[in-house]
Amino acid sequence: MPNKSAVPISLVTIKAACSQCSLHELCLSEGLSKEELSKLDSLVGARRKLKRQQNLYRAGDPFEAIYAVRTGFFKTDVLLEDGRDQVTGFQMAGEILGMDGIGTEAHTCNAVALEDSEVCVIPFSQLEQLSREIKTLQHNFHKVMSRELVRDQGLMMLLGTMRAEERLAAFLLNMSQRFTSRGYSAAEFHLRMTREEIGSYLGLKLETVSRAFSRFQEEGFIAVQQKHIRILDGDGLRKLLNHQPR
Amino acid sequence: MPNKSAVPISLVTIKAACSQCSLHELCLSEGLSKEELSKLDSLVGARRKLKRQQNLYRAGDPFEAIYAVRTGFFKTDVLLEDGRDQVTGFQMAGEILGMDGIGTEAHTCNAVALEDSEVCVIPFSQLEQLSREIKTLQHNFHKVMSRELVRDQGLMMLLGTMRAEERLAAFLLNMSQRFTSRGYSAAEFHLRMTREEIGSYLGLKLETVSRAFSRFQEEGFIAVQQKHIRILDGDGLRKLLNHQPR
């Protein structure tokens, strides 16, 4: 029972250039004039396809470009010497990857495609150059980075103060919201990552994630079938988040 | 027994302008030519003093400027509707505050002085304008934001995978390293925040923080006297971090 409702409407018309891209408002090109867009187009020429499980970049790779996800789904993770690792984010269409590398000239995390995916390669020095010419582009880029900082704040909040079920509820609502703003169904979607990856992202063990899923199903908040999730009672999940005991 | 060694050498010579500022390399002005610096000077004219416990800005405040800490010590925190809050960072001289506001035109967290402090006010639209003229400034700003992203990654790692004593060890080593790069003693410093604030930052309860401090003292890693910390065995702390059991 594949979730038909999750087929994106707008993505059908995707073309090569930013000027034609349906991800417009999520990405860097919002508010640009026609001629500005065409300048951006020439910058973003390169495209890169990745197979599932392929790395877009690895920690330590020299930093040269940032990437806009065109289609597909990614995770970023950090690996400690002692083997522990943590998923630091999941990225979907329209989201930008690789900004961690600017500060040190090298990437500090790994980015891996969780399904066959395609990204726009945005050479960073060229982006800086163009955004010295185009005020709106400059500001858009700053906004993207800032939003990433705010996202991180939210994740810290989650990791620092929430209990297991709250974390998972927050995660599901966040996924739902992001699918929505891409024209997919808010209520039904397919998770691309394993329980272990969810757990790593949420600071939990995979068993705990699994138990929380089961619990939510018992409560009637969601229907789970492997990686297919149907949200039956979003408010139920939201309540879990807000007036939590401690 | 105040820690004399923690008196900064370089800060004595602080003047008003970026061009004279000893925090140079930590801040936005690195690598700028004389004339570029003087342009930056005119932008950063405004200064703001804050008393201990005073807010630099609050969540929801309209975003207009970012701030460079000149002297003193800050915390940033996020407050949830249900009353839970989390400290998301501690900022000291040379560090930049307020970039969370760019994306939404409003600040998303609170910034509070933990001791009497002074900041340079950097009106953001002017900074954007000047960094369209000065490539190096533009790049410096991008680096600062990127480093903030990487810092957040580290904190997620800490919150997601480390146990209490590891977290505190990481925290102490980080503080020590930051004091060092400002010309203070690496081995002896004064914490400006309470156990509760440390706990909030590390995702622990204040009692757990206190116990970990006591434990480190028993082990001979540090000497604790209230907020005065002396690091006796930094390698001991580092070992705690690396070859940890799980």
Next chain:
DNA sequence: TGGTCGCTTTGATCCATGTCAATACGATAA
């Protein structure tokens, strides 16, 4: 068609950290 493999679910038990409570300490004010 059966076998293997990766992923997920579920149960039983353990332990790190949270919780609650008492006490101590240090600064400041009366």
Next chain:
DNA sequence: TTATCGTATTGACATGGATCAAAGCGACCA
């Protein structure tokens, strides 16, 4: 000096999530 208040330490106990272990389920392949 003594009182007060915020902060820190320490102890006793409770518990949420980790850990260990065993099935279950689906997808893919031979």
